[in-house]
Amino acid sequence: MLLESERHGDALVVRPKGAWCVENLAQIEAALAAVPRGAAARLLVDYSGIEKLDLSGAWLLHRWLDAGPEERVDQNDAPEHFAFIDDVLHQQPKEHVPPPEPRLTVREALAWIGRNTIWWLRQIRLSIAFLGRVAVNGVSALRSLHSLRVPSITRHVYETGIQAIPIVSLIAFLISVIVAYLGAQQLKLFGAEIFTVDLVAIAVLREMSPLLTAIIVAGRSGSAFAAEIGVMRLNDEIDALQSMGVNYFEVLVLPRLVGLVIALPLLTIIADAMGLAGGALLSSTLLDISLAQFLPRMQDALAPTTFWAGLVKTPVFALIIALVGTYRGMQVRESSRELGRLTTVAVVQSIFLVIFADAVFAVVFVELDF
Amino acid sequence: MSASPSPIISIRGVTNRFGRQLVHDRVDLDVYPGEVLGIVGGSGSGKSVLLKTMLGLHRPNDGEVRVEGRDITKMADAELLEVKRRYGVTFQHGALFSSFTVAENVQLPIREYFQASQATLDALTELRLRMVGLPIEAGSKLPSQLSGGMIKRAALARALALDPALLFLDEPTAGLDPIAAASFDELVSYLHRSLKLTIVMITHDLDTLIATCSRVAVLVDRKITVDTLAGIMNHPHPWIQEYFHGPRARAAQAAAQGK
Numbered sequence: 001m002l003l004e005s006e007r008h009g010d011a012l013v014v015r016p017k018g019a020w021c022v023e024n025l026a027q028i029e030a031a032l033a034a035v036p037r038g039a040a041a042r043l044l045v046d047y048s049g050i051e052k053l054d055l056s057g058a059w060l061l062h063r064w065l066d067a068g069p070e071e072r073v074d075q076n077d078a079p080e081h082f083a084f085i086d087d088v089l090h091q092q093p094k095e096h097v098p099p100p101e102p103r104l105t106v107r108e109a110l111a112w113i114g115r116n117t118i119w120w121l122r123q124i125r126l127s128i129a130f131l132g133r134v135a136v137n138g139v140s141a142l143r144s145l146h147s148l149r150v151p152s153i154t155r156h157v158y159e160t161g162i163q164a165i166p167i168v169s170l171i172a173f174l175i176s177v178i179v180a181y182l183g184a185q186q187l188k189l190f191g192a193e194i195f196t197v198d199l200v201a202i203a204v205l206r207e208m209s210p211l212l213t214a215i216i217v218a219g220r221s222g223s224a225f226a227a228e229i230g231v232m233r234l235n236d237e238i239d240a241l242q243s244m245g246v247n248y249f250e251v252l253v254l255p256r257l258v259g260l261v262i263a264l265p266l267l268t269i270i271a272d273a274m275g276l277a278g279g280a281l282l283s284s285t286l287l288d289i290s291l292a293q294f295l296p297r298m299q300d301a302l303a304p305t306t307f308w309a310g311l312v313k314t315p316v317f318a319l320i321i322a323l324v325g326t327y328r329g330m331q332v333r334e335s336s337r338e339l340g341r342l343t344t345v346a347v348v349q350s351i352f353l354v355i356f357a358d359a360v361f362a363v364v365f366v367e368l369d370f
Numbered sequence: 371m372s373a374s375p376s377p378i379i380s381i382r383g384v385t386n387r388f389g390r391q392l393v394h395d396r397v398d399l400d401v402y403p404g405e406v407l408g409i410v411g412g413s414g415s416g417k418s419v420l421l422k423t424m425l426g427l428h429r430p431n432d433g434e435v436r437v438e439g440r441d442i443t444k445m446a447d448a449e450l451l452e453v454k455r456r457y458g459v460t461f462q463h464g465a466l467f468s469s470f471t472v473a474e475n476v477q478l479p480i481r482e483y484f485q486a487s488q489a490t491l492d493a494l495t496e497l498r499l500r501m502v503g504l505p506i507e508a509g510s511k512l513p514s515q516l517s518g519g520m521i522k523r524a525a526l527a528r529a530l531a532l533d534p535a536l537l538f539l540d541e542p543t544a545g546l547d548p549i550a551a552a553s554f555d556e557l558v559s560y561l562h563r564s565l566k567l568t569i570v571m572i573t574h575d576l577d578t579l580i581a582t583c584s585r586v587a588v589l590v591d592r593k594i595t596v597d598t599l600a601g602i603m604n605h606p607h608p609w610i611q612e613y614f615h616g617p618r619a620r621a622a623q624a625a626a627q628g629k
Contacts, residue, residue, distance in 0.1 A: 021533070022480070022483075022484060022532055022533050023484065025480070025484045025485065025486040025490060026484070026485045026486060028490075029486060029487055029490050054533040055497070055533045055565065056494055056497075056533050059493065059494065059497040060490065060493060060494070063493055083564075084564045084565065085497070087564065088497070088500045088501055089500070091500075091503070333514075334468065334512065334514035335468035335469045335512065335513075335514060336468050336469060337468070337469030338469075
């Protein structure tokens with residue numbers, strides 16, 4: 001028991017005992033809460049029982065002693081820490097800041113809706129402004145080779161394109177094997193296994209490989225863009241660039257954009273090849289469609305435009321991924337938590353927008369008979 | 371100088387090597403209870419490595435580091451944790467957790483070690499903030515909303531969270547304006563006097579050294595030379611002479627004598 005108390009007429013006698021230190025926080029709390037306050041006129045304090053006291057213990061005791069209406073009378077010398085605490089309190093007189101009460105009124109609700117609306121409108125305005133700046137800087141960068149930053153673009157083509165080849169190839173290969181296998185099982189019911197070739201070729205070239213490649217790249221490079229630029233923001237590197245008069249859109253945003261617009265179509269072509277290879281492999285091993293049969297059948301199945309219908313979408317996907325990644329990176333302010341949050345937002349939004357754009361393309365292509 | 375016989379930290383024959391570069395060559399250093407020891411040395415002389423060695427964050431290639439008589443270089447992690455609880459550290463740039471408020475930063479070590487209600491934690495935080503001269507409202511702010519001087523104070527408040535007996539300060543006044551630096555020096559001296567803390571600080575600031583430190587350890591040529599401030603100033607080593615008698619040092623000393 002850390003605190004003993006006794007009533008003597010109008011006085012409450014308290015005797016703190018034992019170790020009052022940060023190790024015993026829970027016991028101190030319980031001991032202080034157990035003693036009733038407010039009934040007595042005087043508080044007689046006997047400090048002689050304290051064996052060990054640190055600043056935290058002294059502070060909690062001091063606060064508790066001064067919290068009630070009673071007059072505090074020290075029976076013997078107060079511990080040394082009390083002098084320090086009095087000194088600290090003296091330097092900065094105690095002010096009471098009442099905690100703001102949470103209110104849920106109609107007015108608050110309306111204000112909340114209003115604030116969010118304005119926030120959303122601001123977000124929309126900011127992203128349009130970002131698009132505009134990218135466009136303006138892009139056009140002006142085309143005028144000279146220097147402002148196009150070729151070495152930087154090359155680096156980004158390497159990082160976002162060449163380094164992604166293994167993972168993109170592997171996934172394209174596996175997915176097309178899965179599609180071919182599922183398709184073959186269903187088509188067998190009609191005795192039309194040969195159409196598996198049509199299915200794989202069209203699905204891979206038109207949809208699977210552009211979409212999958214874009215999603216993988218959004219996860220790999222969209223997050224990298226947001227994180228790289230976000231860390232530069234946190235380190236004031238962007239301010240440093242601006243102070244040197246360097247256009248940071250030209251240095252940071254455009255090379256990533258151009259690099260990805262170059263890299264993504266090339267990656268998609270590799271994914272096309274790997275996907276078709278996966279389909280051919282499955283056809284020859286499971287369906288007895290040899291490569292000699294597979295190739296002519298594929299030639300027949302594909303219209304001249306099928307390959308291009310897939311490929312033409314990829315620069316748009318690249319633009320979306322690069323714009324969202326760099327934009328979210330630029331938005332990082334203040335803390336490392338923001339960095340994590342915005343990197344996540346960048347990936348989720350770019351994947352969503354890529355799929356959305358793909359849906360728009362699908363509708364448009366159907367209308368155009370492409 | 372009241373050199374008590376049993377040092378709180380005792381470094382013996384510590385050698386630190388990074389690749390082929392020798393940073394510390396069998397250095398010895400004692401820190402006595404209740405003193406303020408300043409560590410100075412040129413950039414790259416291994417001050418921070420020495421500090422990390424004392425904190426148990428870096429294991430030296432050779433030698434022993436005794437904190438309160440126990441060698442931390444040979445300790446198991448659980449035991450080391452017990453030692454770590456006894457000291458507080460502030461880092462050069464504050465190292466406040468940027469996604470927590472100042473109050474949450476201060477409460478983090480307490481929460482980590484002990485059970486306590488939010489009201490008690492708030493009460494303890496209030497004391498820490500008052501001790502370092504921060505307004506209570508600063509507790510609800512994020513580190514990015516604070517000025518440089520306030521960040522240093524908040525970092526000190528967090529270092530004091532567990533009532534340490536030993537305080538390590540890494541460049542406590544770096545990056546502060548002279549007024550903020552002077553008031554931080556005053557704060558450190560005040561806490562040292564009233565709480566009887568033992569303080570080890572790395573500093574480049576001669577004003578801080580003169581204002582707060584009772585002894586000075588100079589890291590030069592991979593060795594440590596320790597003496598009182600007056601003693602070290604008369605040390606014949608050319609680097610030490612240059613450090614304490616160069617143009618900037620003279621100005622700082624003139625200012626100190628003028629007080």
